[in-house]
Amino acid sequence: MVPFGCAGGxxxxxxxxxxxxxxxxxxxxxxxxxxxxxxxxxxxxAFDLVFRNPPYSAMIRVAMKPKKPVKNYLMAVLFAVxxxxxxxxFYLYWxxxxxxxxxxxxxxFAITVVLALVTWQYAQATDQMVAVMQEQFKSQQAVxxxxxxxxxxxxxxxxxxxxxxxxxxxxxxxxxxDDGKTETLYMHMVVAPERKAGFFIPDSLWERHSIFCDVNxxxxxxxxxxxxxxxxxxxxxxxxxxxxQVIKIYKGVKRWYAGCPQCRRNNTTGFNNGExxxxxxxxxxxxxxxxxARQKEAESEFEESxxxxxxxxxxxxxxVREQNRTxxxxxx
Numbered sequence: 001m002v003p004f005g006c007a008g009g010x011x012x013x014x015x016x017x018x019x020x021x022x023x024x025x026x027x028x029x030x031x032x033x034x035x036x037x038x039x040x041x042x043x044x045x046a047f048d049l050v051f052r053n054p055p056y057s058a059m060i061r062v063a064m065k066p067k068k069p070v071k072n073y074l075m076a077v078l079f080a081v082x083x084x085x086x087x088x089x090f091y092l093y094w095x096x097x098x099x100x101x102x103x104x105x106x107x108x109f110a111i112t113v114v115l116a117l118v119t120w121q122y123a124q125a126t127d128q129m130v131a132v133m134q135e136q137f138k139s140q141q142a143v144x145x146x147x148x149x150x151x152x153x154x155x156x157x158x159x160x161x162x163x164x165x166x167x168x169x170x171x172x173x174x175x176x177x178d179d180g181k182t183e184t185l186y187m188h189m190v191v192a193p194e195r196k197a198g199f200f201i202p203d204s205l206w207e208r209h210s211i212f213c214d215v216n217x218x219x220x221x222x223x224x225x226x227x228x229x230x231x232x233x234x235x236x237x238x239x240x241x242x243x244x245q246v247i248k249i250y251k252g253v254k255r256w257y258a259g260c261p262q263c264r265r266n267n268t269t270g271f272n273n274g275e276x277x278x279x280x281x282x283x284x285x286x287x288x289x290x291x292x293a294r295q296k297e298a299e300s301e302f303e304e305s306x307x308x309x310x311x312x313x314x315x316x317x318x319x320v321r322e323q324n325r326t327x328x329x330x331x332x
Contacts, residue, residue, distance in 0.1 A: 085110045141225045143168045145191075149201075149217060149235045154245035156206065156237060158217055159198040162191040168223040170197070176288065177205045178214040178255060206237050207244040213237045214254050216288035232287040251328045253285040258298035258313070262306040276302065279315040283323050 144164035149156050160170060170189040176182040183202045191197050206213040218232040236254035238247045260276040280298045285291045294313055301311035 082110075082114060140165045141223075142166065143221065143223050143226050143229070145219075145221060145231065147217070147219055147231070148233070149215075149249050150198075151246055151249050152200075154247075155200055155203065156215070156235070156246050156249060157198050157200045158219075159196060160189075160191055160219070161196045162193050165193050166223050166225070167192055168221050168226075171220045171222060171228060173199070173220070174218040175201050175205060176216050177209075181205060203244075206239060206246065209237075209239055210241065211239060212254055213239060214256075214288075218287075232289055234285065234287045234291070248329060251286070253282040253288070253291045254323075256280055256282050256285070256291045256295060258295045258302065258311070260302040260306055260309055261299055262303045276309050278302075278309070280311070280313045281315045281319045281323075283319065 142164060143166060144162070145160065145168065146163055147158060147160040150159050151157075158173065162168065168191055170187055170191065172187060173185045174182065175185070181204075183205060185199065185202075187199070189197050189199075201215065201217070205215055214234060214236050216232060216234045218230055220228055220230045222228040233251075234253045236250040236252065238250070239245070240247050256279070257277055258280045259278075263276045280294060282291060282294075285294065298311040298313040301313070302309045305311070
């Protein structure tokens with residue numbers, strides 16, 4: 001690694017350059033020659049910092065990445081310039097003590113440039129600090145909601161947690177089952193930070209089912225700074241045979257079917273005689289909206305392959321077994 005004080009051919013080369021011309025030149029010429037040597041020296045220092053010294057060059061390469069400031073590079077060059085200016089001014093004062101006023105003006109100019117650069121660096125740091133504070137304020141005002149479905153008293157109960165620092169209000173909950181039945185619960189439930197709330201879903205949505213029932217819970221919520229938004233999640237209820245009660249709750253959609261639009265149009269009897277309807281793969285589906293999108297895609301493929309009815313989403317024994325193996329029990 002090249003020593004910093006020797007970058008650009010050593011500081012003594014600059015002084016020797018001025019000293020060689022001192023006999024024939026006046027003070028103004030000496031100052032001009034010293035400044036010229038100073039510029040050459042600063043350029044060489046910057047070159048050495050970037051290309052010859054690995055620690056500095058690595059630092060500058062990182063600083064010069066897109067959308068990142070080059071503060072380290074500027075500060076290194078500024079430090080080199082300040083050192084060289086100080087050496088040159090001391091030499092000029094030593095050789096020409098009678099020209100103290102001119103040397104003072106040059107020193108004042110150099111100090112002004114340094115202060116301007118430092119002020120610019122401070123302004124850049126202040127802008128970044130303000131941007132960080134604005135991001136923190138937005139994060140604090142954002143709604144961080146978590147909700148799910150849990151088993152309580154052999155019934156299905158929605159739980160809601162506030163993981164943020166801002167209050168929010170649950171305005172309504174839209175709950176529907178896989179038969180298309182929908183219940184809308186209007187509420188004004190305020191959830192404070194680090195608090196939890198909850199409510200039972202209507203028993204009428206699942207008590208008439210046997211063994212399995214898919215339900216979808218969609219919550220609508222808002223805060224003082226955020227307009228109304230919503231989240232939707234689906235769950236599968238395991239229902240007991242003796243006595244209508246919920247035994248377990250699983251995440252995601254369990255059963256979903258897709259038909260053939262062409263068969264549906266050809267069926268003029270109004271019944272399902274001869275109409276194609278098949279179970280589709282529901283792995284990875286977390287809401288009824290996602291299930292409906294997959295159903296639409298499967299029905300489009302069934303229609304294109306009519307009457308053979310082929311689709312990549314058609315459920316088979318292996319996909320059903322895989323889904324049963326990866327079932328996740330819902331927990332608060």
